[in-house]
Amino acid sequence: xxxxxxxxxxxxxxxxxxxxxxxxxxxxxxxxxxxxxxxxxxxxxxxxxxxxxxxxxxxxxxxxxxxxxxxxxxxxxxxxxxxxxxxxxxxxxxxxxxxxxxxxxxxxxxxxxxxxxxxxxxxxxxxxxxxxxxxxxxxx
Amino acid sequence: xxxxxxxxxxxxxxxxxxxxxxxxxxxxxxxxxxxxxxxxxxxxxxxxxxxxxxxxxxxxxxxxxxxxxxxxxxxxxxxxxxxxxxxxxxxxxxxxxxxxxxxxxxxxxxxxxxxxxxxxxxxxxxxxxxxxxxxxxxxxxxxxxxxxxxxxxxxxxxxxxxxxxxxxxxxxxxxxxxxxxxxxxxxxxxxxxxxxxxxxxxxxxxxxxxxxxxxxxxxxxxxxxxxxxxxxxxxxxxxxxxxxxxxxxxxxxxxxxxxxxxxxxxxxxxxxxxxxxxxxxxxxxxxxxxxxxxxxxxxxxxxxxxxxxxxxxxxxxxxxxxxxxxxxxxxxxxxxxxxxxxxxxxxxxxxxxxxxxxxxxxxxxxxxxxxxxxxxxxxxxxxxxxxxxxxxxxxxxxxxxxxxxxxxxxxxxxxxxxxxxxxxxxxxxxxxxxxxxxxxxxxxxxxxxxxxxxxxxxxxxxxxxxxxxxxxxxxxxxxxxxxxxxxxxxxxxxx
Numbered sequence: 160x161x162x163x164x165x166x167x168x169x170x171x172x173x174x175x176x177x178x179x180x181x182x183x184x185x186x187x188x189x190x191x192x193x194x195x196x197x198x199x200x201x202x203x204x205x206x207x208x209x210x211x212x213x214x215x216x217x218x219x220x221x222x223x224x225x226x227x228x229x230x231x232x233x234x235x236x237x238x239x240x241x242x243x244x245x246x247x248x249x250x251x252x253x254x255x256x257x258x259x260x261x262x263x264x265x266x267x268x269x270x271x272x273x274x275x276x277x278x279x280x281x282x283x284x285x286x287x288x289x290x291x292x293x294x295x296x297x298x299x
Numbered sequence: 300x301x302x303x304x305x306x307x308x309x310x311x312x313x314x315x316x317x318x319x320x321x322x323x324x325x326x327x328x329x330x331x332x333x334x335x336x337x338x339x340x341x342x343x344x345x346x347x348x349x350x351x352x353x354x355x356x357x358x359x360x361x362x363x364x365x366x367x368x369x370x371x372x373x374x375x376x377x378x379x380x381x382x383x384x385x386x387x388x389x390x391x392x393x394x395x396x397x398x399x400x401x402x403x404x405x406x407x408x409x410x411x412x413x414x415x416x417x418x419x420x421x422x423x424x425x426x427x428x429x430x431x432x433x434x435x436x437x438x439x440x441x442x443x444x445x446x447x448x449x450x451x452x453x454x455x456x457x458x459x460x461x462x463x464x465x466x467x468x469x470x471x472x473x474x475x476x477x478x479x480x481x482x483x484x485x486x487x488x489x490x491x492x493x494x495x496x497x498x499x500x501x502x503x504x505x506x507x508x509x510x511x512x513x514x515x516x517x518x519x520x521x522x523x524x525x526x527x528x529x530x531x532x533x534x535x536x537x538x539x540x541x542x543x544x545x546x547x548x549x550x551x552x553x554x555x556x557x558x559x560x561x562x563x564x565x566x567x568x569x570x571x572x573x574x575x576x577x578x579x580x581x582x583x584x585x586x587x588x589x590x591x592x593x594x595x596x597x598x599x600x601x602x603x604x605x606x607x608x609x610x611x612x613x614x615x616x617x618x619x620x621x622x623x624x625x626x627x628x629x630x631x632x633x634x635x636x637x638x639x640x641x642x643x644x645x646x647x648x649x650x651x652x653x654x655x656x657x658x659x660x661x662x663x664x665x666x667x668x669x670x671x672x673x674x675x676x677x678x679x680x681x682x683x684x685x686x687x688x689x690x691x692x693x694x695x696x697x698x699x700x701x702x703x704x705x706x707x708x709x710x711x712x713x714x715x716x717x718x719x720x721x722x723x724x725x726x727x728x729x730x731x732x733x734x735x736x737x738x739x740x741x742x743x744x745x746x747x748x749x750x751x752x753x754x755x756x757x758x759x760x761x762x763x764x765x766x767x768x769x770x771x772x773x774x775x776x777x778x779x780x781x782x783x784x785x786x787x788x789x790x791x792x793x794x
Contacts (some may be wrong), residue, residue, distance in 0.1 A: 194763070222768045228319070229319065229320065232319035232320065232410075233316075233320075235316055236311075236313065236316040236317075239309065239312060239313060239316070240313075242360075243309065245361075246302040250304050250359055250362065251302065251358055251359055251360060251361060251362045252305045252309075252358060252361075252362040253360040254362050255361060265671045
């Protein structure tokens, strides 16, 4: 792209971090409020897609050198295995547990195994969305 | 705790993901695949015997009790289907090891074959309508990839049709689910059955039943089969075999589940509509099987005839006929697997697709020829082979129910099947040899072994029908008495 897009580039550099933060916030709030892995993943991947649109594919690849197909497969595998853990412990498949822990900085925090499942979902969404966008962009 | 029930879906899914990361090494992919397939067969056998001992078993995901949670239910019917599907896909994937081009192996062929198996097994085991939809989608998405993989003009054109028709069918499925949920307020199959029985199957529920019928008819190729011959004849042997052996059977299975468990109150839908569709399917399939000269088309039309025949058992609607249909479903998965593998091998070996262009192959490939002959006999339902027992029970059921017309159509179709298959056999394997022994493409033994094993299965199912019989009768008994299924799923909850 040879267009003069200084404004776009400058704004993107800031906005990407806002989007990423928002994505993480959505992901974490999903446990009790609207949000969750799927939406969080979509927002996170939108940040990546914005990067791909503004800078070219090679530049972004230098900064984010992942094979997104593998990320998608890895995410789905994490979700699946998080359900298997329960089966190993003799509970029905996909049973999730939670507990309250006193962590140094955060204070009393609720930790739930469902977060692992959701993280898998988020990774799958990111991997899939970016793969789709990249494959479409190759054809043009 | 019946966590074993999720394994037939979990193992192929996990294997698929692991194979993703093993992409650089085809060899490692093959080793992992074989191990996983063998464990899949072992697990499915274990489930079948477990059900024999404990009756219908269920697994509530995450411990959420029905009707609120999603669950897998294993009864003899689903366990038999899972076992057959696992065995057949094991042999087909083993065949694919030797017959798939490097280029396709690199393009994630094996992972998607495993996702397909996962979707198929999930569809057989699930006890929840929405989950059935999800499993269907898993299976279909994998099949979209497999059918388009490798490209080529004809294949892309056919796969466009295939994808379009299935997306539309899935949309109908979703609409039907929405209507069903809006009407009875649940999607748990057993719970739906209870509520439909309480409310009576009035016009609204019958309309929903018909939407489901259309959806599954599109997927199974019952009457709405126009997309099937094209899309099943374009991909290479192993993929076509996987699809022909498994995909339409899932549609047939879903139809049996829906209409024996939930919407069994309306005789007009069951007898008249489904019966007419089955008869028209058989007639249309027979016309196609006789009319075409392309061996892949003939094989595809044979899939359609078999679907019609199995649905005859549903239209007759008594325990004997269900038994016949279950036997025939098992037989059909095996026989369609072997048929499409042989046809794929013939096309690969000769480079031709029409029966008029091939002849005298028996001199070049005697083993393949005799296996095709065995398949022909099996398809027609000649006694010691697997097709016979299913046809016999469907026939007995039809006599018991007094449906002599259905009986006639079903058995007349066997003759057409025999004719269409003998036409392939006589034209392609008899006569003057067209290929010099020196020029012929090699058919390695390791490629013949999976086909031969499927052939052994065709014989074994026929001869060992006595051993299978208790499982099949149990499956038919549950279908004829839906309250058994309902009790197993909802029994503890209500008390």
